[in-house]
Amino acid sequence: MTTIGFLACETTLPGAGQRRGDAFEHDLMIAALEPAFAARDMILTVVDWEAPLASFDGIELVMLGTAWNYQDKAPQFLDKLEALAAAGVSVCNAPDLVRWNAKKTYLRELAEAGARTIPTLWREVVTPRGALEAMETFDTDRIVVKRQVGAGAEGQELIRRGSLPDRDWTFGYPAMLQPYLPAIASDGELSFVFIDGELSHALRKLPADGDYRIQSLYGGVENVHEPSPEEAQAASTILAALPDPAPLYARIDMLRDDDGSPLLMEAELIEPYLYPEQGPQLGPRLAEAVAKRVESQ
Numbered sequence: 001m002t003t004i005g006f007l008a009c010e011t012t013l014p015g016a017g018q019r020r021g022d023a024f025e026h027d028l029m030i031a032a033l034e035p036a037f038a039a040r041d042m043i044l045t046v047v048d049w050e051a052p053l054a055s056f057d058g059i060e061l062v063m064l065g066t067a068w069n070y071q072d073k074a075p076q077f078l079d080k081l082e083a084l085a086a087a088g089v090s091v092c093n094a095p096d097l098v099r100w101n102a103k104k105t106y107l108r109e110l111a112e113a114g115a116r117t118i119p120t121l122w123r124e125v126v127t128p129r130g131a132l133e134a135m136e137t138f139d140t141d142r143i144v145v146k147r148q149v150g151a152g153a154e155g156q157e158l159i160r161r162g163s164l165p166d167r168d169w170t171f172g173y174p175a176m177l178q179p180y181l182p183a184i185a186s187d188g189e190l191s192f193v194f195i196d197g198e199l200s201h202a203l204r205k206l207p208a209d210g211d212y213r214i215q216s217l218y219g220g221v222e223n224v225h226e227p228s229p230e231e232a233q234a235a236s237t238i239l240a241a242l243p244d245p246a247p248l249y250a251r252i253d254m255l256r257d258d259d260g261s262p263l264l265m266e267a268e269l270i271e272p273y274l275y276p277e278q279g280p281q282l283g284p285r286l287a288e289a290v291a292k293r294v295e296s297q
């Protein structure tokens with residue numbers, strides 16, 4: 001028997017006092033993975049990433065799972081992954097790749113290397129005036145302001161020209177500013193789940209009426225999507241552009257521009273939800289890929 005760790009956090013762990021509203025996604029992941037892993041003689045064990053190193057004794061490989069609070073403790077999280085790797089645990093995805101992926105400035109690198117990404121301004125501080133300047137730059141009346149280190153749409157702002165924030169307002173984090181792309185509400189966000197370099201499944205995520213965030217916490221819903229060859233190619237091109245080492249799992253999120261062509265929104269290599277309901281083969285595929293990595297260790 002091989003023991004595989006699945007990192008969770010204090011608000012996704014089953015039995016935690018205050019579970020997040022989307023902790024059911026943690027349960028769906030475990031339900032999809034556990035039997036598939038057991039079929040390959042691997043036991044899946046859920047561990048809080050903040051638990052002491054001793055809690056990881058006997059674990060051969062950890063997946064980053066549902067560590068959905070890392071964005072507020074990024075240095076500690078990255079240090080922990082490195083400590084685990086130094087202790088001989090195989091960490092998936094690899095700490096170097098996670099460090100690269102933790103700050104969204106990686107999108108600028110990918111854009112410079114030729115990837116089609118959403119146009120973005122990078123600012124350490126955003127004021128109402130900065131928001132207005134971004135609207136001028138993008139020739140639009142609506143912009144989205146996001147954290148450079150962020151997840152789950154946390155702390156994000158949608159700002160309209162007609163209702164700018166108060167003059168003394170500032171965005172509390174290093175930021176990225178983008179034009180609001182209306183396709184999010186009509187066509188939705190497309191996600192492509194890759195396991196060990198192969199496209200496993202794709203889905204379309206739509207926000208609730210009146211919202212623009214597709215996360216289930218805000219009422220977003222998702223459905224299976226059959227990608228066109230061009231879409232699958234666009235997602236694979238992004239995957240191929242990622243730095244080494246190759247990820248065990250990746251979720252490539254895209255949003256269409258006004259012409260309908262997919263633009264990269266983010267390449268989630270840290271703790272993406274992998275939507276097992278839309279990809280019934282996720283468990284067996286991940287189990288196979290993890291078993292391969294354990295064998296080659």
Ligand SMILES: Nc1ncnc2c1ncn2[C@@H]1O[C@H](COP(=O)(O)OP(=O)(O)O)[C@@H](O)[C@H]1O
Pocket residue numbers: 118144146150151152153154156178179180181182184189207212213214215253265266
């Ligand atoms: N430029 C944009 N136009 C429209 N909606 C956006 C835009 N950027 C982000 N969103 C919405 O906000 C959500 C969170 O943004 P995202 O860049 O994916 O950051 P996170 O890392 O928080 O998931 C997206 O899933 C989408 O619903």
Ligand SMILES: [Mg+2]
Pocket residue numbers: 152153253266
């Ligand atoms: Mg996202």
